[in-house]
Structures are given as C-alpha cells and as structure tokens.
Amino acid sequence: MIHDINDDIHPFDDPAREREWLAQENAMRRQRLQLDPCSDDARTQRYRLLAHVLRQPSSECLPADFARRVAAQIGATRQPSLNTPFELGLIISLYIALLVALVVVLVPDSGQWWRSLVALPLPAMSSLRLLFALAGCIAVTWLLGQWQTSARKR
Amino acid sequence: MDDTRSPDRELVDAVLGGRPGAFERLVREYQGLCWHIIQRMVRHPEDARELCQETFLRVHQCLHQYRYESALKSWIGRVAYTIALRHLQHKRIPLLESDGDDEPSLVENIGDGFDLEAACANEETLRHLHTAIETLPPLQRTLLSLYYLEETSIPEIARITGLAGGTIKSHLFRSRLRLRGALESRTGVAA
Numbered sequence: 001m002i003h004d005i006n007d008d009i010h011p012f013d014d015p016a017r018e019r020e021w022l023a024q025e026n027a028m029r030r031q032r033l034q035l036d037p038c039s040d041d042a043r044t045q046r047y048r049l050l051a052h053v054l055r056q057p058s059s060e061c062l063p064a065d066f067a068r069r070v071a072a073q074i075g076a077t078r079q080p081s082l083n084t085p086f087e088l089g090l091i092i093s094l095y096i097a098l099l100v101a102l103v104v105v106l107v108p109d110s111g112q113w114w115r116s117l118v119a120l121p122l123p124a125m126s127s128l129r130l131l132f133a134l135a136g137c138i139a140v141t142w143l144l145g146q147w148q149t150s151a152r153k154r
Numbered sequence: 155m156d157d158t159r160s161p162d163r164e165l166v167d168a169v170l171g172g173r174p175g176a177f178e179r180l181v182r183e184y185q186g187l188c189w190h191i192i193q194r195m196v197r198h199p200e201d202a203r204e205l206c207q208e209t210f211l212r213v214h215q216c217l218h219q220y221r222y223e224s225a226l227k228s229w230i231g232r233v234a235y236t237i238a239l240r241h242l243q244h245k246r247i248p249l250l251e252s253d254g255d256d257e258p259s260l261v262e263n264i265g266d267g268f269d270l271e272a273a274c275a276n277e278e279t280l281r282h283l284h285t286a287i288e289t290l291p292p293l294q295r296t297l298l299s300l301y302y303l304e305e306t307s308i309p310e311i312a313r314i315t316g317l318a319g320g321t322i323k324s325h326l327f328r329s330r331l332r333l334r335g336a337l338e339s340r341t342g343v344a345a
Contacts, residue, residue, distance in 0.1 A: 006323075008319075037270040050337065062189050066206070071177045071181060
C-alpha cells in the first residue's frame, strides 16, 4: 500500500479528530481494495462513496498526441538555424570567403610569412611560466568538468 | 527508494543525452500527473493545456539541474505546481478561502441506512458530490486529486507543494469532512 508510508505523519492532538482521520483513511483503503461494503458502518460507506468519486479522472484531458507535439516543439527549438536553407547557405558562403581570403594573403608572399614566424625570438622565461600557468588552468577546469559530469551520472 | 530512482536516472540520462524519443517518453509518463495538478488548480481546460505545455518546456530546460534528491515524479510535479500557482497569483485567484475554512462539526455516531452501491449508481448523488468537490478551494482540490487519483503519499505531496506534512493532513481531513457534510445534506443523516 502506497499510503502506508504516511505513518510518520503526527496524529491530531484531538482524539476525536484522529478517529475521524483514521475512518477516512480506512474507507479509502477499503474502497481501493474493493472490499465488500456490507460490514462497513454508515460513516465508512459515505467516505467510500467519496473515494469512489475522487478516484474518477476528469472528463477533460490532454490531447492524445500531446507528448509527440511537445517533443516536436523541443526538437524544433533545439536546432533551428541549421535547418533553414538561407542560414545554411550563409554559413557555407562565409567558409568560402575565408578560404579565398587565406589564399589571397598567403600565396603572393611565397613563404615569407613562415620565415618571419621562424625568425621570431624565443619568449622569455617569465612568459613561458605564464604560458604553463594558463595551460594548468585549462587542464584543471577540464578535469573539474569531467568530475562533475561523472558525479551527476553516479 | 533506489528502485524508483534507477528508472528515473535511465530516463533522465536518455533525455540529457538527446536519445531520440526519450523526451516524448518522459512527457507521456508524467503528463497525467501534471494534468491532474494543473487542471485541479486552474479549472480552465484551455489554460490548463497551455500550462502543461509550459511545464514540460521548463522541465526540458532545467532537467540538467535535477539532482536525484527526490523522485523524478515529485520534481516534475513541483514544476507543474509552481507554474499553476504562479498562474493563480497572476489571475488573483486565492489558493485557499480567505474567510477561514470553518471545520464542520464531527458527528461520529451516525446511524445506518446508507447504501453504498445504490449511492454509487445514483446519478443525482454523484453529481451533487462532484459539485461539492468543485466548490473546494484550488489547493484542497489539488491535494485530494494527488492523494486519491495519483495515489501520492503525504511526504511526496509535501515535496511537490512545499507544504508541511501536517498541513497537508489537516487540509485532507477538513476537505473530506466537508464533503461528507455535503453528502449528508443530500442523503440525510440517521443519527
């Protein structure tokens, strides 16, 4: 019985109220178990009628396809932009423009940019320490994220 | 408790992992609960449908915040209850009667002469009782619905509504006593 775990609810201070409460609870159980009402007193029978009415679902309800429609609505809001042809075309044209710009900048230089990059002096020790600290921060953040995800799954 | 949490975890992981059909399964599983809470609170079918939809959109948005501290049923019920409560506040509909909910007098020794089977078959009596239930304040209607229709225990109702267990017990007691009084006013009491 599901309602048996109500046992930790305190009884009423007034014994008459507590007796009435127990009669209400008893009638509810008897009605749920469909026990023969012949042995029930008039009070229990009235509460059983009440239980009978309260256990009837309302005539109004949600549409049969409610779950499917809500799930479809969620799906539509989750990936809205990539599904529209205009936005997809815009993203592709941006990628093409980026590629053309790279070719225009890099090819006429004929490797000059690479030689300049190699010729750069090595960073000082203090700068290296800062780089190591940055890498450490990134690693700690990533590890914390992994730990939180696994803790939630557990 | 773990027995109920395990399927919850499976379903939540599936939804968060974006598995096809998982969210639809979640909605199908808990739409009855949400409907009973919201419909009993707001009593307007069109508003109730919209609020149910809003509830599941919110559930999807916030599911990553669910920490398995209570059953998924209680967590989703809490979202539905909060949304319905906000709707009532917005419409300035009181959750409880403002003039104090006077408790009907206790009459313990009522005589026989009540036939349960005949009363169940009597359309007039049932209609009278349905009308009496409809006149209850939104909170009491909802508590009765959760307790009888959804078979939710008082501690679980407490997690959904945020009310203390004793308060819920008191509301259930008074509303049932009041409905018993309504029934007796129709069928008569042979004391």
